[in-house]
Amino acid sequence: MENQKTKRTVIVGGGIIGLSLAYELAKRKYDVVLLEQEGFGEKASWAGAGILPPTCRTTAIHPMEVLEAISSELHEIWADELQHLTGIDNGFRKCGGLYIARSAGEVAALMGMQFEWESRDIPFQELNAEDAKQRLAFLNSDGNGINDGIVSVPSKALWVPGESQFSNPTHIAALVSACQSLGVTLHEHAGQCQVQVCDESVAGISVGKEKIVGDQYFFTAGPWTEQLIKPLGVVLPMQPVRGQIALYKIDELSSGIGAPVINDGTRYLVPRTDGHVLAGATIEEVGFDCSTTASEVEELRGWAESLGANLNDATFVRSWAGLRPATYDGFPYLGELGHSGNAFVATGHFKGGLHLSTGTAVVLADLADGKELPVDLRPFSPARVTCHQASEIK
Numbered sequence: 496m497e498n499q500k501t502k503r504t505v506i507v508g509g510g511i512i513g514l515s516l517a518y519e520l521a522k523r524k525y526d527v528v529l530l531e532q533e534g535f536g537e538k539a540s541w542a543g544a545g546i547l548p549p550t551c552r553t554t555a556i557h558p559m560e561v562l563e564a565i566s567s568e569l570h571e572i573w574a575d576e577l578q579h580l581t582g583i584d585n586g587f588r589k590c591g592g593l594y595i596a597r598s599a600g601e602v603a604a605l606m607g608m609q610f611e612w613e614s615r616d617i618p619f620q621e622l623n624a625e626d627a628k629q630r631l632a633f634l635n636s637d638g639n640g641i642n643d644g645i646v647s648v649p650s651k652a653l654w655v656p657g658e659s660q661f662s663n664p665t666h667i668a669a670l671v672s673a674c675q676s677l678g679v680t681l682h683e684h685a686g687q688c689q690v691q692v693c694d695e696s697v698a699g700i701s702v703g704k705e706k707i708v709g710d711q712y713f714f715t716a717g718p719w720t721e722q723l724i725k726p727l728g729v730v731l732p733m734q735p736v737r738g739q740i741a742l743y744k745i746d747e748l749s750s751g752i753g754a755p756v757i758n759d760g761t762r763y764l765v766p767r768t769d770g771h772v773l774a775g776a777t778i779e780e781v782g783f784d785c786s787t788t789a790s791e792v793e794e795l796r797g798w799a800e801s802l803g804a805n806l807n808d809a810t811f812v813r814s815w816a817g818l819r820p821a822t823y824d825g826f827p828y829l830g831e832l833g834h835s836g837n838a839f840v841a842t843g844h845f846k847g848g849l850h851l852s853t854g855t856a857v858v859l860a861d862l863a864d865g866k867e868l869p870v871d872l873r874p875f876s877p878a879r880v881t882c883h884q885a886s887e888i889k
């Protein structure tokens with residue numbers, strides 16, 4: 496029947512992965528409850544930069560490449576869909592990406608990326624130093640990029656037109672609003688959820704004095720998932736990896752619409768259309784400590800401000816940090832948990848969770864529907880970590 500709500504589905508963890516899954520399942524008429532201990536999307540999903548790297552569906556071979564390519568296609572569709580449903584523009588735009596390298600090591604690393612793009616038919620273009628400076632011109636009122644004398648001009652620069660971005664905080668707001676209008680039961684600030692188990696299956700989720708029961712359960716709690724699912728007897732090793740970001744606001748950035756993402760090794764600048772520019776990000780293994788540190792922020796700022804005079808003390812706004820959910824082998828955990836029959840996991844997307852959120856939601860909803868999957872989930876199976884491996888990893 497068209498409007499009949501089916502299968503009560505409880506999702507624990509309201510970051511971008513949980514929200515995307517709730518949205519996709521609600522579109523498919525599932526009766527969805529989404530539980531979040533704090534505010535929706537307030538953790539890594541808010542803290543991230545919103546870069547959507549280039550992909551190519553036709554040449555994608557490895558399931559990770561397929562998931563990436565499906566996710567990219569869906570971002571374009573979801574941006575329109577969400578705007579239509581909620582009136583919120585999530586800032587999705589194909590802004591392109593400039594990749595620069597200066598030292599010999601950086602050049603070698605960039606050549607590695609170039610070979611990968613070549614083999615995957617991902618369009619790119621080699622730029623000379625002058626053209627590269629022009630792409631950075633939005634960072635200088637005099638129309639020039641790279642603060643002369645502060646930093647050397649790139650030895651190698653590549654232009655990648657397929658790189659995109661979206662404003663993840665706005666996207667999260669759109670997902671929350673869309674879930675509301677599709678009838679998802681949303682509980683934020685619910686407190687810490689705990690899994691109740693009976694005969695290897697999930698019997699319910701306890702939140703304070705309440706017990707929430709469903710036909711099936713999805714765990715999307717980012718780096719906290721390892722702890723959350725322990726009562727099921729399943730070990731999924733996870734590592735929170737902190738990333739810090741510095742935020743600038745350039746009033747003169749009149750045409751943020753045309754400004755590209757700038758990639759320089761592991762660092763990047765992401766110019767938003769409203770004149771904000773994000774400079775990120777650190778990669779630190781410091782446990783669940785989500786604070787910013789003066790030294791790392793100073794270093795990020797030193798780098799960002801070397802790229803153009805428009806980024807300076809006066810335009811610096813603030814900094815923040817988030818915890819990326821990393822797994823032991825770099826692949827996310829997607830699929831059924833143990834022999835539960837009613838529990839699934841979707842987490843561990845590390846540096847790519849904003850990008851992979853759309854594809855993850857659709858693939859897991861297909862799994863719930865019992866449909867043929869567009870991605871081979873075997874490399875992502877939580878079962879790849881046996882208890883034996885897990886004890887070696889820990």
Ligand SMILES: Cc1cc2nc3c(=O)[nH]c(=O)nc-3n(C[C@H](O)[C@H](O)[C@H](O)COP(=O)(O)OP(=O)(O)OC[C@H]3O[C@@H](n4cnc5c(N)ncnc54)[C@H](O)[C@@H]3O)c2cc1C
Nearest residue numbers: 508510512532540543544546688717738817847848849850
């Ligand atoms: C600095 C930085 C930059 C990044 N840049 C990008 C980028 O440009 N592109 C990209 O694709 N990715 C990027 N990422 C990665 C991306 O942000 C993450 O992979 C993604 O947000 C993970 O989403 P998530 O929903 O799995 O986790 P989270 O956002 O951490 O959400 C998990 C949620 O579960 C909740 N939770 C935990 N335990 C419980 C419990 N017991 N009960 C109830 N709720 C619980 C938490 O409160 C949290 O809200 C970046 C990350 C960082 C930190």
